[in-house]
Amino acid sequence: xxxxxxxxxxxxxxxxxxxxxxxxxxxxxxxxxxxxxxxxxxxxxxxxxxxxxxxxxxxxxxxxxxxxxxxxxxxxxxxxxxxxxxxxxxxxxxxxxxxxxxxxxxxxxxxxxxxxxxxxxxxxxxxxxxxxxxxxxxxxxxxxxxxxxxxxxxxxxxxxxxxxxxxxxxxxxxxxxxxxxxxxxxxxxxxxxxxxxxxxxxxxxxxxxxxxxxxxxxxxxxxxxxxxxxxxxxxxxxxxxxxxxxxxxxxxxxxxxxxxxxxxxxxxxxxxxxxxxxxxxxxxxxxxxxxxxxxxxxxxxxxxxxxxxxxxxxxxxxxxxxxxxxxxxxxxxxxxxxxxxxxxxxxxxxxxxxxxxxxxxxxxxxxxxxxxxxxxxxxxxxxxxxxxxxxxxxxxxxxxxxxxxxxxxxxxxxxxxxxxxxxxxxxxxxxxxxxxxxxxxxxxxxxxxxxxxxxxxxxxxxxxxxxxxxxxxxxxxxxxxxxxxxxxxxxxxxxxxxxxxxxxxxxxxxxxxxxxxxxxxxxxxxxxxxxxxxxxxxxxxxxxxxxxxxxxxxxxxxxxxxxxxxxxxxxxxxxxxxxxxxxxxxxxxxxxxxxxxxxxxxxxxxxxxxxxxxxxxx
Numbered sequence: 001x002x003x004x005x006x007x008x009x010x011x012x013x014x015x016x017x018x019x020x021x022x023x024x025x026x027x028x029x030x031x032x033x034x035x036x037x038x039x040x041x042x043x044x045x046x047x048x049x050x051x052x053x054x055x056x057x058x059x060x061x062x063x064x065x066x067x068x069x070x071x072x073x074x075x076x077x078x079x080x081x082x083x084x085x086x087x088x089x090x091x092x093x094x095x096x097x098x099x100x101x102x103x104x105x106x107x108x109x110x111x112x113x114x115x116x117x118x119x120x121x122x123x124x125x126x127x128x129x130x131x132x133x134x135x136x137x138x139x140x141x142x143x144x145x146x147x148x149x150x151x152x153x154x155x156x157x158x159x160x161x162x163x164x165x166x167x168x169x170x171x172x173x174x175x176x177x178x179x180x181x182x183x184x185x186x187x188x189x190x191x192x193x194x195x196x197x198x199x200x201x202x203x204x205x206x207x208x209x210x211x212x213x214x215x216x217x218x219x220x221x222x223x224x225x226x227x228x229x230x231x232x233x234x235x236x237x238x239x240x241x242x243x244x245x246x247x248x249x250x251x252x253x254x255x256x257x258x259x260x261x262x263x264x265x266x267x268x269x270x271x272x273x274x275x276x277x278x279x280x281x282x283x284x285x286x287x288x289x290x291x292x293x294x295x296x297x298x299x300x301x302x303x304x305x306x307x308x309x310x311x312x313x314x315x316x317x318x319x320x321x322x323x324x325x326x327x328x329x330x331x332x333x334x335x336x337x338x339x340x341x342x343x344x345x346x347x348x349x350x351x352x353x354x355x356x357x358x359x360x361x362x363x364x365x366x367x368x369x370x371x372x373x374x375x376x377x378x379x380x381x382x383x384x385x386x387x388x389x390x391x392x393x394x395x396x397x398x399x400x401x402x403x404x405x406x407x408x409x410x411x412x413x414x415x416x417x418x419x420x421x422x423x424x425x426x427x428x429x430x431x432x433x434x435x436x437x438x439x440x441x442x443x444x445x446x447x448x449x450x451x452x453x454x455x456x457x458x459x460x461x462x463x464x465x466x467x468x469x470x471x472x473x474x475x476x477x478x479x480x481x482x483x484x485x486x487x488x489x490x491x492x493x494x495x496x497x498x499x500x501x502x503x504x505x506x507x508x509x510x511x512x513x514x515x516x517x518x519x520x521x522x523x524x525x526x527x528x529x530x531x532x533x534x535x536x537x538x539x540x541x542x543x544x545x546x547x548x549x550x551x552x553x554x555x556x557x558x559x560x561x562x563x564x565x566x567x568x569x570x571x572x573x574x575x576x577x578x579x580x581x582x583x584x585x586x587x588x589x590x591x592x593x594x595x596x597x598x599x600x601x602x603x604x605x606x607x608x609x610x611x612x613x614x615x616x617x618x
Contacts, residue, residue, distance in 0.1 A: 047326060047353055048287040049133070049216045050274065051101070051345070054267055055094065055145060055225040058297025059319045060304050061264045067302055068244055070261045074272035078291045082325030083334040083372035089341045089405065090295055092310065092317045092398040094170060095120035095147050097294040097342050102128045102148065102159070104346035104363035106395065106452050112148065113456035115170050116479055116494045118464065121149035127359065129346045130160025133216040136355040141204050142166065144197045144220035151464050152471040157183065165200045169479065170495030172222055173574035174560050175229035184473055192231050194223050198270040202277045209281045224263035226298060228256060228566040231266065235565060238262040247300035248307065257301040259565040285327040288352055290345065292322040307426040313396040313403035313413050315424060324372055326352065336371045338389035339405055344368050366392065393444045397453060404445045411441035463514040463591050467521070472616035476511045476594070478609065484508045490608070491572035498572065498610040503601065509609065510595045517616060518589040523547055523582035524613040528575060530556045533603030542594045545586040551607045577610045584617065
């Protein structure tokens, strides 16, 4: 505020004018002070936000939902002491759910149609929740498993997050002292991976408090996803525990269940640590905390007897707990009973925090903030909003199968109709008894598949981007490559694999890349090879340019198997790969292949190859 000094001029002939001027100044200063106080009060009242995402934890993996096999007091407190979204739906697998949390759109709109080999990449044109909050003045950070693209511009640092510590792949093969990325630098974590992720979150919170900043932190644990590795302290509690509540049928692997529940109890201990950190900094009451999982349980275990597990569009595969806790703003034991979904989190958190959302295309998600805080302007508004939620269709889709839910009804991927409120286990098919409802849901599904799901299929032929000045490092992992000849991945799950069985000069590994800038790129290959087989000559080739070198020295570490509680099936046992600095290669702008091949193999094998790194030279 600017003041006119002439209004404060001393007038000896009129004390009244002086008094008037002083009074005017005092009033002006009072209003100015009120303005400052109001601004500061609004700043203080604006909340921090923490989104906590579990990986492969089912709806039934918590004591709050009735599971007597374990205790999860910290997570239970988040589900009780705020708004619990009772019928909350995610997608059957990881990447699609993560894309919906980030954008508020159905995952196919961002080209996400799978979990690996490029199918998990979220289209850079979509604005994320981190973009929105950063534009509103928040510091933003992501910790843990990303799983929506590794290369720039899919990387989390390109999607609105200022800070990233974790890994961009789908799932990881090492849970102790794991290889991680810290803002574009490969590092080794310390201790158990969930504990390590929590350590970095707590450090971030402490740093933010020193700067008195507001923050949005997205914390994505990768447990209880396999491999079933868990620290001794938690495993000992479950090693011989009787599992009182079991899954449907007789296909449950009790040892797998014990390991999963031990991992969930470890998650609970880490959630408790986060709550303690917020409390110690005096910001617990000014922080919104969201807790959910990305899909159903990764095994047949107790889930309220719902049908389906991870990968299924049935109720057990896509229903998750979801709690939104904000002390003093959201009343404890608030329950939203209407169907809600992962697409609703972005508009809801923005609504609660007062963060504006600007989009050319309306979000698919709905702002639930009024349902959580029960602060609708009129009762009729609340009733109308509930009707919108009741009538809004929710879609679950993966692997060519799509189910739709509307109100209490569900049409499954086979076209069978169920009333979920009366029959959550999907035991009674009502298709013939309710032909009109069946027809309506069938039409809704057909329209969604045609209008939304088809978008993802248009993104099937995307190359992997290389050569951005703002992020010159590009990783090309085995997951994203194409092997020919006898070369194989070390495991069926590409996200946690490396190339092996490389024995012939006819074998090749290629990456389909899109070079953004012509230039020289430093090459690093992450490899292992037995001492007896060291010395193969290989070359990296692209569009007439090549770089040759020798695979040496020998580097043959043991596989990492410590503290696995169940034998691995889908993912590989991992090992410590060594960097082979390989010189530079010239890459021309445009779409092309980057190929690796051997020209001389003195031993039985060339090497095992985990990843190639390309770094654009300045």
